[in-house]
Amino acid sequence: MTAIDDFTRLKHIADACQEALDFIKGITRQELENDRMLSLALVKELEIIGEATNHISSELKNRHPDVSWQDMIGMRNRLVHVYFGINYDIVWQTITENLPILLAQINDILKLDFPQNKSL
Numbered sequence: 001m002t003a004i005d006d007f008t009r010l011k012h013i014a015d016a017c018q019e020a021l022d023f024i025k026g027i028t029r030q031e032l033e034n035d036r037m038l039s040l041a042l043v044k045e046l047e048i049i050g051e052a053t054n055h056i057s058s059e060l061k062n063r064h065p066d067v068s069w070q071d072m073i074g075m076r077n078r079l080v081h082v083y084f085g086i087n088y089d090i091v092w093q094t095i096t097e098n099l100p101i102l103l104a105q106i107n108d109i110l111k112l113d114f115p116q117n118k119s120l
Contacts, residue, residue: 016045
């Protein structure tokens, strides 16, 4: 049962990463702060990533120590609890610099740990 749950959570992370990256295509850092709907959508994607990460099994996390699991959970917690004090420089940097790396890592884990699943 854990493997199915982990697979689903990893897919949620991958989907949220891809959606956030799609949202910022052709967008500048300044546009992020000026577009309330975009900024809320991006924050929501980061929250989804952190929440899904929080529910992934310790076994899977321990098999992949190169992934910044705790950082994702910490980001989610800061976004949820400091929602009126969000630093959009950090949000922008996280999405533009860290999410492409994270998406590649998660896709690799999905292929390595769940090779039987053809819905990748």
